[in-house]
Amino acid sequence: MRSLGPGAPSTEYFPFYAMNLEVGSTNAFATVGKEAPASTTTIYAGKHDSSSGLSTYDLAIALQYGQGTGSAQLVKFMSDHVNICGPQHPPYRNWKCILSVGTTSAFEIVPKMLAKPGDYLLVEQHTYTTVFETSLPLGIKFAQVRIDKDGLTPNDLDDILTNWDETVRGSKKPSLLYTVPTGQNPCEITQPLPRRQEIYRVAQKHNLFIVEDDPYYFIQPWLYKTVNQATEHPTSVDDYVKALVPSYLSIDVDGRVLRMDPFSKIIAPGARMGRVTASEQVIERMVRAHEVSVQNPSGFSQIAVFKLLHDSWGHLGFVQWLAHLRGEYIKRRDVLFEACELFLPREICGWVPSTAGFFHNKAGLISSLQIEKEIHSAAIDAGTLVVPGSWFLPDEGRSGMDEVFFRITYAAASTDDIREAIKRFGAALRRVFYLQSQGKLGQTDSGHQLQKLSGKISPRSAIRSVSN
Amino acid sequence: MRSLGPGAPSTEYFPFYAMNLEVGSTNAFATVGKEAPASTTTIYAGKHDSSSGLSTYDLAIALQYGQGTGSAQLVKFMSDHVNICGPQHPPYRNWKCILSVGTTSAFEIVPKMLAKPGDYLLVEQHTYTTVFETSLPLGIKFAQVRIDKDGLTPNDLDDILTNWDETVRGSKKPSLLYTVPTGQNPCEITQPLPRRQEIYRVAQKHNLFIVEDDPYYFIQPWLYKTVNQATEHPTSVDDYVKALVPSYLSIDVDGRVLRMDPFSKIIAPGARMGRVTASEQVIERMVRAHEVSVQNPSGFSQIAVFKLLHDSWGHLGFVQWLAHLRGEYIKRRDVLFEACELFLPREICGWVPSTAGFFHNKAGLISSLQIEKEIHSAAIDAGTLVVPGSWFLPDEGRSGMDEVFFRITYAAASTDDIREAIKRFGAALRRVFYLQSQGKLGQTDSGHQLQKLSGKISPRSAIRSVSN
Numbered sequence: 009m010r011s012l013g014p015g016a017p018s019t020e021y022f023p024f025y026a027m028n029l030e031v032g033s034t035n036a037f038a039t040v041g042k043e044a045p046a047s048t049t050t051i052y053a054g055k056h057d058s059s060s061g062l063s064t065y066d067l068a069i070a071l072q073y074g075q076g077t078g079s080a081q082l083v084k085f086m087s088d089h090v091n092i093c094g095p096q097h098p099p100y101r102n103w104k105c106i107l108s109v110g111t112t113s114a115f116e117i118v119p120k121m122l123a124k125p126g127d128y129l130l131v132e133q134h135t136y137t138t139v140f141e142t143s144l145p146l147g148i149k150f151a152q153v154r155i156d157k158d159g160l161t162p163n164d165l166d167d168i169l170t171n172w173d174e175t176v177r178g179s180k181k182p183s184l185l186y187t188v189p190t191g192q193n194p195c196e197i198t199q200p201l202p203r204r205q206e207i208y209r210v211a212q213k214h215n216l217f218i219v220e221d222d223p224y225y226f227i228q229p230w231l232y233k234t235v236n237q238a239t240e241h242p243t244s245v246d247d248y249v250k251a252l253v254p255s256y257l258s259i260d261v262d263g264r265v266l267r268m269d270p271f272s273k274i275i276a277p278g279a280r281m282g283r284v285t286a287s288e289q290v291i292e293r294m295v296r297a298h299e300v301s302v303q304n305p306s307g308f309s310q311i312a313v314f315k316l317l318h319d320s321w322g323h324l325g326f327v328q329w330l331a332h333l334r335g336e337y338i339k340r341r342d343v344l345f346e347a348c349e350l351f352l353p354r355e356i357c358g359w360v361p362s363t364a365g366f367f368h369n370k371a372g373l374i375s376s377l378q379i380e381k382e383i384h385s386a387a388i389d390a391g392t393l394v395v396p397g398s399w400f401l402p403d404e405g406r407s408g409m410d411e412v413f414f415r416i417t418y419a420a421a422s423t424d425d426i427r428e429a430i431k432r433f434g435a436a437l438r439r440v441f442y443l444q445s446q447g448k449l450g451q452t453d454s455g456h457q458l459q460k461l462s463g464k465i466s467p468r469s470a471i472r473s474v475s476n
Numbered sequence: 477m478r479s480l481g482p483g484a485p486s487t488e489y490f491p492f493y494a495m496n497l498e499v500g501s502t503n504a505f506a507t508v509g510k511e512a513p514a515s516t517t518t519i520y521a522g523k524h525d526s527s528s529g530l531s532t533y534d535l536a537i538a539l540q541y542g543q544g545t546g547s548a549q550l551v552k553f554m555s556d557h558v559n560i561c562g563p564q565h566p567p568y569r570n571w572k573c574i575l576s577v578g579t580t581s582a583f584e585i586v587p588k589m590l591a592k593p594g595d596y597l598l599v600e601q602h603t604y605t606t607v608f609e610t611s612l613p614l615g616i617k618f619a620q621v622r623i624d625k626d627g628l629t630p631n632d633l634d635d636i637l638t639n640w641d642e643t644v645r646g647s648k649k650p651s652l653l654y655t656v657p658t659g660q661n662p663c664e665i666t667q668p669l670p671r672r673q674e675i676y677r678v679a680q681k682h683n684l685f686i687v688e689d690d691p692y693y694f695i696q697p698w699l700y701k702t703v704n705q706a707t708e709h710p711t712s713v714d715d716y717v718k719a720l721v722p723s724y725l726s727i728d729v730d731g732r733v734l735r736m737d738p739f740s741k742i743i744a745p746g747a748r749m750g751r752v753t754a755s756e757q758v759i760e761r762m763v764r765a766h767e768v769s770v771q772n773p774s775g776f777s778q779i780a781v782f783k784l785l786h787d788s789w790g791h792l793g794f795v796q797w798l799a800h801l802r803g804e805y806i807k808r809r810d811v812l813f814e815a816c817e818l819f820l821p822r823e824i825c826g827w828v829p830s831t832a833g834f835f836h837n838k839a840g841l842i843s844s845l846q847i848e849k850e851i852h853s854a855a856i857d858a859g860t861l862v863v864p865g866s867w868f869l870p871d872e873g874r875s876g877m878d879e880v881f882f883r884i885t886y887a888a889a890s891t892d893d894i895r896e897a898i899k900r901f902g903a904a905l906r907r908v909f910y911l912q913s914q915g916k917l918g919q920t921d922s923g924h925q926l927q928k929l930s931g932k933i934s935p936r937s938a939i940r941s942v943s944n
Contacts, residue, residue: 010893011897012812012886013885015661015885016745017741017745018889023784071744071747193483275491276491300613301580301610301769306776307744307745307747308747309776310746392477393482394480415481418480420485429480
């Protein structure tokens with residue numbers, strides 16, 4: 009068949025003929041946290057490697073119009089990865105992977121596929137802000153589910169759904185639950201397997217569809233107290249994945265889970281790419297949605313990641329990279345916690361475990377939101393940026409809140425900066441509480457005009473630390 | 477300020493350290509249509525070129541989370557490009573460029589910004605299918621404006637709007653016009669400047685916002701009868717752009733135009749990137765829409781295109797590349813037209829100019845849609861793929877149509893394939909018309925069961941050729 013039909017240009021008019029990438033080597037990157045590794049590997053992609061037999065994937069394919077699934081070659085590698093990683097893949101046969109154009113894009117597409125304007129989305133009490141930002145413009149409302157030290161509470165989820173009152177809520181009973189089951193953002197809670205099983209049973213009872221968003225799944229620093237050689241350089245994929253808590257996807261006997269594995273924390277945010285895994289029926293809908301919006305991830309991203317994972321690292325090398333990242337995050341976490349021990353006023357706040365301690369405003373004259381703003385501003389004045397817990401609430405705390413905490417991340421700052429920032433944060437905390445005890449909060453540098461206190465404040469703050 | 481706030485990972489955890497790309501050289505690519513040029517240039521991007529002073533843009537920036545505008549460095553180059561290309565930039569001062577994540581994505585975002593479900597979008601009678609595909613799921617309806625040899629007709633546009641009946645149409649008077657003013661898809665009509673000015677005046681009268689989609693603007697093969705050295709290797713940007721018809725954007729005194737310059741036809745579709753230019757107010761809305769959906773183009777795409785255009789080619793080199801593409805498309809067009817002259821039955825169909833000739837079904841027993849299907853199937857049976865004109869109608873011709881044509885593209889097939897495909901298409905056309913004249917259409921290989929003809933068919937077909 010000779011085609012004078014589709015409008016794809018000839019690949020002879022793509023001005024890129026070859027790409028060489030210097031990437032980490034599996035035998036070098038494990039040797040620890042410097043800005044550049046001791047040695048790198050060069051990987052090559054030519055324009056016509058596929059027709060010359062050099063590779064199954066080349067620049068001509070990557071830079072042409074693609075499929076709504078992402079390139080078949082990279083999707084195949086990703087499906088194999090999910091298959092090989094025991095605690096990852098579904099117990100049913102007809103599941104599929106596709107590549108999203110980043111998780112924010114997937115967040116926008118999934119509610120369009122699975123909900124209508126006015127519908128409620130069930131979320132953890134505090135959750136990832138981007139979920140609000142993408143869903144609110146679609147007319148989605150939020151029903152918050154309480155969390156405890158093991159994350160989402162099945163009883164509260166069941167209560168909310170059992171007692172759902174359409175008249176009061178102004179919309180039908182929700183059918184969609186969004187959860188970050190591993191290292192939840194911002195509370196860094198990981199749901200243990202029994203908790204996931206309980207939540208799944210409630211989902212079955214009320215016919216919920218679960219959106220499992222798991223950016224930190226493969227790099228869980230909380231699995232280990234300290235870095236050791238075994239965790240840092242696994243010798244098999246099984247060796248590495250056996251320690252991971254099984255995903256919702258892996259217990260999904262009904263096909264009611266869509267799982268997102270973003271690449272931002274394990275490859276690079278700028279690749280604008282992630283993996284989505286679900287039943288073929290759900291994936292087919294998402295592919296159709298891609299076709300009328302984002303189409304597919306950039307071919308430059310796809311070929312770079314394919315060449316890295318498929319041609320250079322392979323499945324074991326990929327897992328060794330993930331282990332390396334985990335080791336790095338364990339070290340960073342330890343720096344943060346040591347700094348907290350050294351510099352934070354234990355009499356006012358707590359930081360481990362994250363469920364311990366909140367500000368409780370017993371007086372009722374200064375709302376918790378005001379206390380939070382006061383500390384946030386004082387910390388900025390002292391030169392430390394942290395994220396207030398209220399930012400992770402659908403209404404940013406405007407309807408009231410009974411806890412104050414800050415999300416503090418050890419993901420990016422240098423270890424020296426982490427220490428100095430915590431030292432200054434501790435000083436800011438002390439200053440706010442001193443001023444409050446003196447009835448002088450209205451006169452702080454931050455310019456907030458607060459009412460004078462007449463009650464008693466029980467001062468304990470949770471510092472929640474997360475890898476994002 | 478020390479940040480323990482935003483969740484961006486440290487760039488030390490991006491496993492890409494450097495990228496080398498082999499790209500076309502401005503002194504080599506002009507020497508004509510081979511699969512690879514005689515020589516290439518290697519361009520380099522390191523991880524920390526920005527802090528080492530080597531470049532303003534590097535892999536660490538490109539692979540980190542970005543802005544909804546696209547990277548400042550590439551946006552700057554693109555704004556300069558628009559500024560330098562006289563017939564391109566708006567007559568007002570506060571215009572902005574941003575980078576889309578491909579035109580399909582921009583098609584989905586723009587109606588969400590500027591229209592509501594149920595609103596009508598004004599389009600050319602036949603138009604680019606992706607506009608329907610992205611807008612229909614958003615609840616948009618289509619009002620088709622007649623075209624003549626100069627494209628969109630101002631009178632019909634004015635009539636439609638002046639006589640708009642909300643009750644009949646079921647929705648308010650449209651406020652949004654989508655047009656492909658240059659080499660329109662599928663009709664390959666280029667609106668001359670006076671026509672654009674007339675349309676703009678109608679837009680002012682009825683307060684229309686114009687979405688100008690211009691993928692072929694810089695590679696207009698129809699500007700020249702034959703390739704010559706002057707068109708193929710311009711020595712200044714001005715020299716090249718002075719021949720181009722001024723864009724709607726350039727006559728937009730009111731800020732009522734949003735212009736899309738896709739990169740798919742001039743760089744590569746797989747980059748999933750394009751330029752959008754409009755008033756800062758409209759661009760600000762689009763950036764906000766990006767932030768809650770696609771975020772920004774892939775960093776790999778952005779740095780590859782930045783290094784190519786900014787570091788290697790520069791503004792003149794970019795225009796020389798566009799001139800090279802134009803020369804290539806002129807040659808391809810000539811191959812197609814020569815094949816049409818040789819192999820198509822002039823007594824049944826026409827192909828130049830594109831306004832000449834359509835099938836007219838005077839008998840009314842076989843609808844035009846059936847004739848079109850018959851020819852399409854016969855062509856496939858003969859081994860040639862062409863695209864039926866009805867595919868470019870919002871309802872794919874189900875509500876009737878009074879013209880039959882096929883879009884035939886010379887964009888990608890080899891010159892041998894173009895000739896052979898046209899030869900076979902000509903044979904298929906002859907066969908259908910022979911069978912029709914014998915009353916045997918119901919027995920063709922394609923399996924269509926058509927009613928026997930009892931009337932007369934005036935058989936002229938338009939073969940429309942486009943570079944996409």
